[in-house]
Amino acid sequence: MPRRFVWFSAFYFFYFATLGTYLPYWPIYLEAQGFALHEVGELMAIALLTKIFAPYIWGWLADKLRRRLTLIRWSDFIAFLAFVPIFYAKDYATIAVILFLFSFFWNASLPQVEVLTLNNLKYHAHRYSLIRLWGSVGFITMNVIGAWLISVWGSDVVPWLMLSLLFLLWLTTQILSESRLPLASSRIPSIVHAFNAPVVALFVICFLIQFVHGPYYAYFTIYMQEQGYQTYTIGWFWAVGVIAEVLVFIYCSVLLRRYSVSCLLFVVITATALRWLLLAYYQDNIAVILFAQSLHAITFGVYHAVLIHAISKLLPGGLEGRGQALYSSLSFGVGGGLGTYIASQLWEQMPSQQLFAYTSLLTLIALFCLLPLRHAERREPLRSP
Template sequence: MATLPYWRLSGFYLFYFALLGATAPFLALYFHHLGFSSARIGELVAIPMLMRCVAPNLWGWLADYTGQRLLIVRVGALCTLFSFALIFVSKSYAWLALVMALHAFFWHAVLPQFEVITFAHLREQPERYSQIRLWGSVGFILTVVILGRVFEGLSLDVYPVTLVVVMAAIVLCSLWVPNAQPSSGNRKVLADGFFKQLRSPGVLAFYACVALMQMSHGPYYTFLTLHLESLGYSRGMIGLLWALGVVAEVLMFMAMRRILLRFSVRRVLLFSFLTAGVRWLLLGSFAEHFWLLLLAQLMHAATFGSFHAAAMTFVQRSFGPGQQGQGQALYATLAGVGGAAGALYAGYAWNTLGPTITFSMASVAALAAAVIIATRLQEDRP
């Protein structure tokens, strides 16, 4: 068996999620710095998520058809860099909307296909996925802590430059990663098999829950930083709070191999959704109490860590080797639909209904997913 290129795969995840660490806490803050209203901020944040409804399926089909997954990752990363650099041309709402859409079209080509490459390298040891993926969480932590401190002393005008630097690092890492392919077969059989697998018990229910989970994260990813600033927390402290959540996520990833060997995917997903329902209530109603805010951030271990690892395992088990690209693309698409819906409703509700009601709506979405998983997904053996 070929040696696992652990550090090459891990390095890519490190910088990929470093970019998420630069955008999730600070993108809405940057748009607020430019003077946009909460509704416009919600729309701008939603645009890249909406692009996930189209781009991953197109790239996923192309990857499964051509087998050129690594080439798609490299081209996607490079085009993401060039298209996002257009942000330096203008800061008008229409131009920023175009930049958000254009760079996201290429950006969403990258991760689903890289996940397939990672699992192809792992082959008979997919439970080691979380040991590689945790380096993405490390990248997120480093970025939010560093940028939180930087933006206490520097103007947010330098923010786009930091994103371009991280995107350039992703391009370089993509050139370092060796290729690997899942086994392939007759393409018509694979296509027919993909739609057949979608009709398997619980698969569509799982994807519906993916959308609901991402929708519940809408207020968190769009307005948490602004929410905490309004409660008097400094940007440096906010960066540390974001990092705390991801530290908890890293610890969960480190434990996920043992957890998935002991507990079924269904139980892990159910636990993740129930925890999310509680977490959003704490953030919406009790974030001014520091110890409850710390508890809510520690819950990120479940609302992202255990959820994502279990979801990736479910997709890997549910589709054959030649269907993995489409399975990952559909996961990204439904996550995009849910994320866009969450950002949009959060943007429109934030000023009119307030943080408490907005986060309560997120809690309802997560609990609805818990009900669906409990009633529609069959118990699987760990």
């Protein structure tokens, strides 16, 4: 692998190592600070809600200024600085402001690094998953290390881990290389004209898949604690899902060449519905929990690789930065943020098993969005060459 791709792999490692600390252990930290469960859910939703607008703002700037790498470096540096005051924040409002500022800049860099990675890969974009899998390795690493550190020093170690990882993330951006593709034109095309039926269908699927992940991202750790599992065991539950994700990333290039986008998304949607159903009714069976977590290979691994590939095909050229930003905004931002917020309002109002069962049923709505994609693929296949 060329050296420049090693540094892209390092970026993904530290970005998702940060996420691998934030998602499972930030709720534990907030709960230890005395916040109610609905407040924990609301605070967790902030980082997702900033994805609604932050990635697109930065994506538009990157497409317009053609200084993508400069924006990436500044956004990650400011995210690091914005997180520093968390050690002095104790009340809800102050923590909310800090999380808003931190996540606004932190959420900005990933979609633009996706563009840089694909552009540097040029005609070998199907190898993207081999670079991206290092993000999953970073996530796993902090799942396991974070659980051990919390068991030794308590939840107060979580913000220190976050700050250290944000600093290392910024350091990796100093070594990334700008896209080697020539600039096609200084004129910035309007993305509105690209919104045909397949593109709209794709973004609706993005929204729905991440919307139904809301209860999982906000409350899976707490849900497992309620079932009597220890923090270290829960850390491994998270890790198993991402280990499976790493394995599927290795073979994603083969899947993208062999199967259509609509076929792979059908598998993603059905696997997602099954995953929530298993968590709803077999939460006390450790073998079933491990199997449900291994489905993360499909519900995120295949899903993400397919979406990155499909968007690069449907929104190429001068739309690439905003295309990847819209994917981040509409899926992890609008979908994940809204799903997390609604889960925070319902978590104490209904049995948690019932909430996961409802999300399983809701997932199946996404199947109807496959029809426009299927029709489009009959005219022009979206598979990798």
